Amino acid sequence: MKDGPIYKDITSDESYRFALSALADDELPKADRAALLERLANDAEAVERLERYRAQNAALKAMFPVRPETVRRVFVPRRVPWYRRAGVAAGWLCCGLALGIAAGWLGPAFTTQPAFARNADMAYAVYASETRHAVEVEASDEKHLMSWLSKRLDRPLTAPSLQEYGYVLKGGRLLPDVSGPAAQFMYEDASGNRLTLYITAATRQAEAIQVLHKGNGQGTYYWVHKGMGYALSGRASKSNLQSMAIEICTALGGNPRLWQ
Amino acid sequence: MSFDSDVIALLPVLRRYAHALTGDTAWADDLVQDAAERALSGWSSWRAHSNLRAWLFTILRNLYIDQLRKQRETMVAGDDSPWNYMAAAQEVDGLFLRDVQRALYCLPADQREVLLLVGLEEFTYEEASRILKIPLGTVMSRLSRARERMHALMHVDDPKERAKAALKVVRSTP
Numbered sequence: 001m002k003d004g005p006i007y008k009d010i011t012s013d014e015s016y017r018f019a020l021s022a023l024a025d026d027e028l029p030k031a032d033r034a035a036l037l038e039r040l041a042n043d044a045e046a047v048e049r050l051e052r053y054r055a056q057n058a059a060l061k062a063m064f065p066v067r068p069e070t071v072r073r074v075f076v077p078r079r080v081p082w083y084r085r086a087g088v089a090a091g092w093l094c095c096g097l098a099l100g101i102a103a104g105w106l107g108p109a110f111t112t113q114p115a116f117a118r119n120a121d122m123a124y125a126v127y128a129s130e131t132r133h134a135v136e137v138e139a140s141d142e143k144h145l146m147s148w149l150s151k152r153l154d155r156p157l158t159a160p161s162l163q164e165y166g167y168v169l170k171g172g173r174l175l176p177d178v179s180g181p182a183a184q185f186m187y188e189d190a191s192g193n194r195l196t197l198y199i200t201a202a203t204r205q206a207e208a209i210q211v212l213h214k215g216n217g218q219g220t221y222y223w224v225h226k227g228m229g230y231a232l233s234g235r236a237s238k239s240n241l242q243s244m245a246i247e248i249c250t251a252l253g254g255n256p257r258l259w260q
Numbered sequence: 261m262s263f264d265s266d267v268i269a270l271l272p273v274l275r276r277y278a279h280a281l282t283g284d285t286a287w288a289d290d291l292v293q294d295a296a297e298r299a300l301s302g303w304s305s306w307r308a309h310s311n312l313r314a315w316l317f318t319i320l321r322n323l324y325i326d327q328l329r330k331q332r333e334t335m336v337a338g339d340d341s342p343w344n345y346m347a348a349a350q351e352v353d354g355l356f357l358r359d360v361q362r363a364l365y366c367l368p369a370d371q372r373e374v375l376l377l378v379g380l381e382e383f384t385y386e387e388a389s390r391i392l393k394i395p396l397g398t399v400m401s402r403l404s405r406a407r408e409r410m411h412a413l414m415h416v417d418d419p420k421e422r423a424k425a426a427l428k429v430v431r432s433t434p
Contacts, residue, residue, distance in 0.1 A: 027400075056360060056410060059356060059357050066276045
């Protein structure tokens, strides 16, 4: 079989070396492979090179074994196709690959809770139980609600949709906080469960999502992004609330990944 | 659902490659994290492809190139080069491994990535050419040069090999 190319001296013939490399990777067309093998029978130097290439491959594999257990917690927001969203309360999951590190989701992290998070938590407790005056401005007048609160907080505000969790925006109100005005958006689901998203200026550094839990089943997830403090409070299940916090954090430009 | 779990199942392999590419555990973890996020949020763009592993590697590789550009990483090995603090695997001849490791991070990035895709990850030339967006012939030549260069780098103390290595540098200059 001499259908393949004719190779000259291995040190001067670049195409010879390319072919040798391809042989090591089992990438040569049949004819070329046969021709090369025939050539190799009389070329000890080329055979030495071939062995060298294979040894390099073996070394790379020995150096970098696949170690599933070394994959650190990878924080992966899961997207669900729109047609599956309806009715799937926990549409978002945080897939933590905590292989090797059996530590819990929430590190020892939070030491001092910022005032805005406590205020948000309290504001939830006060207003979420209100039946007739839960909000100052209804969501039916959403345009006015947004422009009003945006103006008072001196930055464009949005209330991300939580529709895939079954919550719709009910309205909002203006509240006082330590560093000035705060906006509270209230969401409600079909069975009357409520959530609030609380937004105010925060002087703290950008912060990962933290959680503040009360014994009564109420929880507040809060984070700081670009000078603003955000807090999501509710009585939803922990994982559900957490998923929604991550969704909102992402929707508002924050980085839930900071979360350790 | 199965798309997500398929992606997650491939993360260890992706991390291995990221680690080999960067020589840096923290950087590798960040790359894997970013790649996983992109992959899962862009799952709809995947359907056109059939090879999930190659697609993931492409995402990771693009991220790596972006970050590399930003860092303007110099390829010169200094005291903080990865091979100085990376522990060599012990299964194979330790000295040989250490030499390979050292040489790997002295290779230009474009040679290193093709060598890792083919030599370590066993992608076909066709797949590597798609991941790297270079012609098949370039995969072949780059790979061959990477292997030759690696060998030369491992024998820099040998005058005969050094002459060869020097010759190769002159040649590769257009």
